[in-house]
Every structure is written in C-alpha cells, then in structure tokens.
Amino acid sequence: MGYNLFTLTFFLPNLHFWSSSLGKGSIIFMGIGMVFFGISDVRRRYVSLIIGAVITYHVRPHVMLVILVSAAMGFIFSSRGVSVAVRVTFLLGAAVAFFFIYRDVLSLVGIDEEQFLTQGLDMSGRASKLTKAASGVDITQYSLPMQLFTFMYRPLFVDAPGVLGLIVSFENVFYVIMSWKVVGNLRGLRFLLTGNFLVKSAFLSLMTISLALAQIAGNLGLAMRQKSQVMILLMFVVLAFLDTQRQQLWRAQQLQRLRAERLKKGSVPSST
Numbered sequence: 001m002g003y004n005l006f007t008l009t010f011f012l013p014n015l016h017f018w019s020s021s022l023g024k025g026s027i028i029f030m031g032i033g034m035v036f037f038g039i040s041d042v043r044r045r046y047v048s049l050i051i052g053a054v055i056t057y058h059v060r061p062h063v064m065l066v067i068l069v070s071a072a073m074g075f076i077f078s079s080r081g082v083s084v085a086v087r088v089t090f091l092l093g094a095a096v097a098f099f100f101i102y103r104d105v106l107s108l109v110g111i112d113e114e115q116f117l118t119q120g121l122d123m124s125g126r127a128s129k130l131t132k133a134a135s136g137v138d139i140t141q142y143s144l145p146m147q148l149f150t151f152m153y154r155p156l157f158v159d160a161p162g163v164l165g166l167i168v169s170f171e172n173v174f175y176v177i178m179s180w181k182v183v184g185n186l187r188g189l190r191f192l193l194t195g196n197f198l199v200k201s202a203f204l205s206l207m208t209i210s211l212a213l214a215q216i217a218g219n220l221g222l223a224m225r226q227k228s229q230v231m232i233l234l235m236f237v238v239l240a241f242l243d244t245q246r247q248q249l250w251r252a253q254q255l256q257r258l259r260a261e262r263l264k265k266g267s268v269p270s271s272t
Helices: 005-009 011-016 026-041 043-060 061-076 084-108 112-118 122-130 146-154 162-183 186-193 195-213 220-229 231-265
Strands: none
Touching: 005 162, 005 231, 011 026, 011 162, 011 220, 026 043, 026 061, 026 195, 026 220, 026 231, 043 084, 061 084, 061 195, 084 112, 122 186, 146 162, 146 195, 146 220, 162 220, 162 231, 186 195, 186 231, 195 231, 220 231
C-alpha cells in the first residue's frame, strides 16, 4: 500500500509502550534485542550477545533458556549466512551455558527436574489464579493452540479490557494480518524452512517463548504486557520475508529488463 512497514513497526502502541516503561518489560526487551543483535554477527558482536544473555537470564531465566535452545536449533538446521567455525563455537558455548543454567532456571520458576522432563514448563496453576482478575480469561480450559492464539492476538475488540484494550485490538488485528502474510501461503512456509539461521532462531524463540508465557497469561492485561517482549521477533520474521520477496521481485524485473534490451539489440534470437 506504499507504507514503510519497517518504520510503522516502531509506532505499534502496545509493543513500545511497555518497552519504554519503568519495569522488567523494558529491561527484558533490551536484553532480547542485544542477544539477537549479537547472534546476527557472533564474531563481531559477542560482547552484546553475552551482556544481553546475562540481562535476560537474571530478569526471566526461563526466557533465556528457551532462546538458547531455539538459537542452537537455528544454527543446527541452517547453513546459510554462518561459517562452520562460528556455528561450532556457538553450539559449544550454548551447550556449556545450558548445562550450567537449566537447573537454576527450573528452581527459579518452581519446577523440579523430574516434572520438567515429564510435563515441561507447566504453569497452569498460576494461570488459574490470574483468571480471577477483571480482565481475566480462563485459559486453563483452552487447548494449547487456543492458549497461544489468546496470548499473541487477543484482545480483539469484543473482549477488550478498557480503552487500552481497544487500542491494542487494532495492533492485534495488524499482527494477525502480518502473520497471515507468512503462514498463509506456500512461499512463507518455505521461507520459514529454508531461511537463514537468524530467521529460524527468531521464529523458534517466538513460538517457544509464547507457548511458555501463554500458559500463565490467564489475564489479558498481563498478556498485553508480557507479549511485548517477543512480538518484535514476529515483526522481524515478517519483515525478513517481505524483504526477501521484494528482492526476488527486483531481480526478476532486472533480468526481464536485460533480456528485453538484448532482444532489442538483436543479440539474442527472438525465440529465446
């Protein structure tokens, strides 16, 4: 439609209201941003990666654990944009970090190791308490996909808690449209499977963190605040996909223009 989607991303109200607030939301937003800024070029930005990881770990250790695993999977299942040496170094570092922090993470979120192995990060007990609030939604009765949808895309006008909820509803509709741009066609799904390590790491982190936080987002007000930590990852994936599509279109247009010029000069037979 002629709008600069990258610039528009920085005016999404809920996303940047909480990322500039005086609280854990803004700190974790900065930490996650520094982690992915560092991952994008590990050799030159390892200091940013380490500082961001420490910040994220001390604010929300379970989020850091999920990002660590997701980033490792992104490096494992992608060979684009990263050398073998960097990949091996990062995976070794991630394995060592995982070994040292995962027990601390489980103890901090109140889950023992046996429970984690059998049930994962199940926080439905806390979710049931949060549903008693005025903006509560009893997600304990929802299926896992519905819990995820509630966390990422609600409220949607009909269940908006107050004026802020109405404002956020416009933003959530925008998120739904942008998500459909990627998952609603084969090109988008192929991009998620064949994208570089940064795209895969961002997408896996988005989904796994959202699944973990969705289990405690029984309160829509809390969900609006918590999801601001990770929805920037959704916009990164969407922007990367649309930029790739634009580059492919530009290359096709350039190739068509060169062929037309050659045909006009008579250097290429018209049958080709």
